[in-house]
Amino acid sequence: MRETRILLAAAVVLAALVYVVAGGIRDALVYYLTPGELLAQGERAVKRPVRVGGLVVPGSKVWDPATRQLRFRLTDGSATVTVQYFGAPPGLFREGQGAIVEGTWDPGGVLRARSIVVKHSEEYAPPSPRS
Amino acid sequence: MVSILGTAAIATALLLALVGLAYLLRGRARDDADLVRRGHRAVVALLVALTAAVALLEVALIGRDFSVRYVAANINTATPLPFRIVGLWGALEGSILLWAWVQAGYAALVAIRYRSRHQETVPLALAVLLGITSFFLLLMLGPANPFARIFPPPPEGRGLNPLLQNHPLMAVHPPFLYLGYVGFSVPYAFATAALLTRSMRDQWMTVTRRWTVAAWSFLGAGIVLGAWWSYEVLGWGGYWAWDPVENAALMPWLVATAFLHSVVVQERRRLLRLWNHALVIVTFLLTLFGTFLTRSGILGSVHDFTQSLVGPIFLLFIGAVLTFSVGVLLLRRDEVRDDGTLPAYLSRESLFLLNNVLLLVLAATVFIGTTFPLLAEAVGGVRLSVGPPYFNRLTVPLALALLVLMATATLLPWGPVSLSALRRLASPVVVSLGCVLALAGAGVRGFTLGAFGVIALAAAAQIAEFHRGARGLGRAEGRPYLLALPALFGANSRRYAGYLAHLGLALALAGVAASSAYRAENDHALRRGETFRAGRYLLRYDGAALVRRPDRLEVVAAVSILPSGALEASPGRPAAAVPALATLYPSERFYPQQRTPIPTPAVRSTWRGDLYLVLLAVAPDGSAVVKAIVNPLVPWIWTGGLLMALAGVASIWPGRRS
Numbered sequence: 001m002r003e004t005r006i007l008l009a010a011a012v013v014l015a016a017l018v019y020v021v022a023g024g025i026r027d028a029l030v031y032y033l034t035p036g037e038l039l040a041q042g043e044r045a046v047k048r049p050v051r052v053g054g055l056v057v058p059g060s061k062v063w064d065p066a067t068r069q070l071r072f073r074l075t076d077g078s079a080t081v082t083v084q085y086f087g088a089p090p091g092l093f094r095e096g097q098g099a100i101v102e103g104t105w106d107p108g109g110v111l112r113a114r115s116i117v118v119k120h121s122e123e124y125a126p127p128s129p130r131s
Numbered sequence: 132m133v134s135i136l137g138t139a140a141i142a143t144a145l146l147l148a149l150v151g152l153a154y155l156l157r158g159r160a161r162d163d164a165d166l167v168r169r170g171h172r173a174v175v176a177l178l179v180a181l182t183a184a185v186a187l188l189e190v191a192l193i194g195r196d197f198s199v200r201y202v203a204a205n206i207n208t209a210t211p212l213p214f215r216i217v218g219l220w221g222a223l224e225g226s227i228l229l230w231a232w233v234q235a236g237y238a239a240l241v242a243i244r245y246r247s248r249h250q251e252t253v254p255l256a257l258a259v260l261l262g263i264t265s266f267f268l269l270l271m272l273g274p275a276n277p278f279a280r281i282f283p284p285p286p287e288g289r290g291l292n293p294l295l296q297n298h299p300l301m302a303v304h305p306p307f308l309y310l311g312y313v314g315f316s317v318p319y320a321f322a323t324a325a326l327l328t329r330s331m332r333d334q335w336m337t338v339t340r341r342w343t344v345a346a347w348s349f350l351g352a353g354i355v356l357g358a359w360w361s362y363e364v365l366g367w368g369g370y371w372a373w374d375p376v377e378n379a380a381l382m383p384w385l386v387a388t389a390f391l392h393s394v395v396v397q398e399r400r401r402l403l404r405l406w407n408h409a410l411v412i413v414t415f416l417l418t419l420f421g422t423f424l425t426r427s428g429i430l431g432s433v434h435d436f437t438q439s440l441v442g443p444i445f446l447l448f449i450g451a452v453l454t455f456s457v458g459v460l461l462l463r464r465d466e467v468r469d470d471g472t473l474p475a476y477l478s479r480e481s482l483f484l485l486n487n488v489l490l491l492v493l494a495a496t497v498f499i500g501t502t503f504p505l506l507a508e509a510v511g512g513v514r515l516s517v518g519p520p521y522f523n524r525l526t527v528p529l530a531l532a533l534l535v536l537m538a539t540a541t542l543l544p545w546g547p548v549s550l551s552a553l554r555r556l557a558s559p560v561v562v563s564l565g566c567v568l569a570l571a572g573a574g575v576r577g578f579t580l581g582a583f584g585v586i587a588l589a590a591a592a593q594i595a596e597f598h599r600g601a602r603g604l605g606r607a608e609g610r611p612y613l614l615a616l617p618a619l620f621g622a623n624s625r626r627y628a629g630y631l632a633h634l635g636l637a638l639a640l641a642g643v644a645a646s647s648a649y650r651a652e653n654d655h656a657l658r659r660g661e662t663f664r665a666g667r668y669l670l671r672y673d674g675a676a677l678v679r680r681p682d683r684l685e686v687v688a689a690v691s692i693l694p695s696g697a698l699e700a701s702p703g704r705p706a707a708a709v710p711a712l713a714t715l716y717p718s719e720r721f722y723p724q725q726r727t728p729i730p731t732p733a734v735r736s737t738w739r740g741d742l743y744l745v746l747l748a749v750a751p752d753g754s755a756v757v758k759a760i761v762n763p764l765v766p767w768i769w770t771g772g773l774l775m776a777l778a779g780v781a782s783i784w785p786g787r788r789s
Contacts, residue, residue: 017492020525021499028500028521032514051516065656065756088654088747088756 030102036079038105045105052081052103052111058095063088074101074111085113133191134199137278140184141228144235145268147177152261159254167254171242174257177264178239181232185219188228188277192218198284201225201277207290209682209723214296220305221291223426223441224277229306230422231267233313237342238264241317249338252331255324256317263316266448274440293683293722293729300360308353308380312418314346315387319415322408323456326463333401336394336411341783343394347387348779354380355639355772366730366745368652368760370768371643373522375430378501379421382494386414389490392483396473399545400480405460405467406487412456417494419449429505477548482540489533496525527582530640534585537633538592555599559591579648586644590637593630600627620781628782632775639771645764646740652760659753662698662706666761668742669693671706673714675749684721686728688746688755689714692735717746717757741765 032051033041052074060073070085072095083101093099093116103113151173158166188201192215197203205218205225219225238260245253271277295301318339325335336343357380362370371377390410397403424430427442460467473480500517507513542555566587570580597616604622605615619627655663657672664670673689691711698706715733722729735742740763747756 013488013492017495021496024521024524025500025503025517028518028524030516030518032516049518068654068656088656088758 034076034079035074035081036076038081038111039079046107047104049102049104049114050111051100052083053098053100054081056093056095056097056099061089061095074099081111082109083111083113085116089116133187133196134278134280137184137187137191137199138272138276140180140187141268141271141276141278144177144180144184144231145265145272147173147180148261148265148268151177152258152265155254155258155261159258164250167250168246170254170257171246174235174242174261175239177261178232178235181228181235184278185228185232188219188225189216191278192216195288196284197286197288198280198282199277200279200281203281203285203288205289205291207288210288210291210296211682213299213302214291217296217302218291220309221295224271224275224279226305226309226422226426227267227270227275228277229309230313231264231271233309234260234264234267234316237313237317241320249331251328252321252324252335255327256320259320259323260316263320270441270444274444290722293720294364296682297364297720297729297731298360300356300363304353304356304360307349307356311346311348311350311353311380312383312421314342314349315383315411315414315418317342317346318390318411322411323459326408326459326466329463329466332404332466333397336407337398340394343387343391344779344783347384347391348776350380350384350387351779352773352776354384355769355776358772359769362765363732363734366732368650368732368743368745368758368762370765373497373500373517373519375501376425378497379424382497382501383414383417383421385490385494385497386410386417389487389494390414392490393487396480396483400473401470402473402480403484404469405464408460408467410487412453412460416449416453416456419445419452423449424501474547477543479540479543479545482536482543486533486536486540489529489536493526493529493533496529497522500525531582531585534589534637534640537636538589541592541596541630541633555595556592559588559595562591563588575648579644582644583641586637586641590634590641593634593637596630597627624784625782628778631781632778635771635774635778637771638774639768642764642767642771646762646768649763650760652758654747654756654758656756657754660707662693663759665742665759667695668759668761669695669697670759671709671711672755672757674753675746675755678718682722685718685731686721686746686749687716687718688749688757689716690733690744690757691715692742715742715744717744719746719749736766738766739763 030049030051032053033045035052035054038045038050038052054074054076057073057075057080060071062071063069065088068086068088070083070087070089072083073080074083075081083103085101085103099116101111101113102115103111106112151170154166154170154173158164158168158170188199190196191199191202192206193212195202195206195208195210195215197206201222201224202218205221206215210218220229238257241253241260242257318336321331321335321339325331331338354377357377358370361372361377362368387410390407393403393407393410397407423442423445427445428439429442473484500521504514504516507515538559539556542552542559544552563584567580567584570583575583597619600619600623601612601615604610604618605612608615608618610618651666653665655672657663659672659674662669662671669692671691671693673691675686675688678685678687691714693706693709693711694700697704697709713735715735717733718731719728720731730745730747732743732745734744740761743760743762745758745760747758749755
């Protein structure tokens with residue numbers, strides 16, 4: 001009797017947890033893509049949060065302090081996407097270096113960055129380009 | 132030379148661990164006190180051997196012996212002395228050595244402290260500790276040897292990750308974390324030994340209480356110091372990103388917090404025996420899992436992780452510990468049956484159980500969010516991450532529910548609750564409502580207002596209990612109120628230290644709530660002498676300078692804080708002539724081993740909050756881009772968190788009664 005009650009309570013808690021967690025995770029998933037993978041997703045990638053890792057194309061950085069707009073191109077060696085960001089380039093940001101851009105893919109073909117991520121652990125690196 | 136001696140020290144340590152294991156197990160089996168005593172001596176000798184190994188690695192680090200691979204990979208000729216010392220826990224192999232050393236230290240303390248007490252349990256508990264130590268020693272003799280050589284030795288080392296040598300907090304945060312992690316092996320060892328020997332059925336947790344609370348305090352302090360480091364160094368103005376590395380430390384802390392509470396129920400009611408065993412096992416497994424997460428390289432990519440044997444071996448060990456622990460529990464399931472049932476009515480006991488459920492759900496939520504990306508990549512080959520929205524959406528309501536429980540359980544007595552006891556809730560509720568009204572008047576709205584109400588309720592409940600206790604003690608012993616207040620800790624240190632920890636949590640969460648809801652951030656492009664506003668601050672950019680240091684170059688900007696009404700007070704006066712109240716120096720640091728600069732924020736803290744400046748860029752003409760963040764109540768987080776850890780220390784401080 002007591003066991004059944006405990007099991008029942010545990011089952012209810014577990015079911016609620018699974019329900020909430022599954023819903024919460026689905027909305028918070030951020031796919032980690034290379035520019036090539038992003039382009040390959042086409043329409044499906046539009047308006048979904050993505051995290052795109054690659055190298056900043058040398059010479060592509062345009063920073064306009066007046067409008068506080070930063071534009072640059074991110075490449076994985078074969079495919080390239082244009083990134084638009086409102087705000088100053090982060091301190092670690094350099095052309096020719098790796099960067100991880102978090103944002104949404106605009107139907108116009110621009111990746112609108114919410115943030116340019118700089119991770120603190122030495123274990124982190126932008127994903128290596130897959131050919 | 133250091134290499135050979137160091138490896139020899141580790142090999143000796145392993146030998147001592149195995150010899151000690153044999154002595155302890157045989158001594159117990161034959162009931163031979165002499166053999167057991169030899170086992171104890173082996174444990175102490177093991178600590179000596181590992182201390183020698185740590186000293187040798189420090190000698191190599193301090194002396195810049197680049198023939199040792201670990202030294203060459205983590206130090207260079209420019210690394211200053213304090214960070215050469217700290218290099219011991221800057222990377223994988225050194226951290227494993229630190230873990231083993233701390234583990235040996237705990238084992239030796241157990242051996243010395245219990246050399247003549249609890250003779251039926253201690254030998255086996257020590258054997259369990261030696262088993263764990265042996266694993267780390269084997270790891271060091273295999274794929275993670277801190278003394279591995281490199282030939283020919285490079286003329287210059289790679290240098291410590293600049294982020295790790297940017298702040299003194301880096302020096303203390305990992306040791307605290309490890310003291311916490313490893314400390315939980317002691318209650319785990321006693322729990323296992325108690326089951327195996329069918330002894331100390333309800334005493335193992337009382338005997339190990341000091342160890343558990345010490346480990347909990349260390350781990351808590353480690354988490355807070357880590358968050359503080361991240362805040363002071365990383366330059367994003369935040370302290371918690373739900374990063375797997377952070378979650379790795381939080382999960383065992385949550386489960387250990389549940390354990391600290393449920394232990395009380397077992398002591399008072401002889402209930403929750405199985406539950407408590409499970410909590411200790413889970414806490415210990417989570418400490419191993421945390422080390423695995425942070426040190427196996429699995430976070431970079433599941434594929435990186437197989438490049439070193441350390442990760443797979445670690446995973447195997449975790450599996451082995453899990454199998455062993457569950458096996459022991461099943462073998463001794465008659466030992467963990469309860470003598471009765473938990474009362475169904477509203478009582479402290481039932482609220483404690485609810486607290487446990489919430490803490491475990493919280494830990495499970497974090498666990499799922501942390502491991503989901505690993506599973507997705509391993510199984511589905513997709514690389515993704517679980518963003519902060521997931522964690523925030525699930526953990527914030529759970530944390531608020533926990534606070535409500537904390538307030539109620541603090542005020543309610545053990546056993547059935549009478550109507551008069553419920554009346555104790557009245558004044559904290561009134562205080563909380565008063566806070567809500569005051570904050571609403573100040574413009575706080577919506578969810579944040581509710582959160583502050585709950586936090587105020589939780590804090591007021593603790594203060595009410597202190598007040599009730601001090602008044603009671605004052606009356607009983609005729610002491611003045613203000614003297615009775617600290618005397619409470621002498622009279623019932625455990626109880627009032629608990630309330631102090633609760634108060635610390637409320638303080639820290641107030642800081643979290645305020646800084647999450649009211650953080651204001653702006654980037655400013657500035658010419659020299661230009662003024663700008665950030666929150667209540669009036670600031671002036673005074674230019675930048677290049678500073679040469681032995682191990683790095685720094686571009687340092689000077690930003691002055693001016694009296695906020697200075698411009699309006701004398702409209703004709705140029706801003707440059709206004710005397711500064713204080714000057715902050717955010718900088719960018721350039722290390723030779725790193726191609727990109729490290730921004731180093733400058734923070735000015737008051738009790739109301741922080742002004743946080745990050746230098747984003749300096750142009751050749753001296754103009755700069757500065758990010759200014761006004762972050763309310765952030766210092767409350769550090770104060771509250773450290774108060775919790777101190778409360779832990781206060782509760783185990785040897786008092787009059789012991």
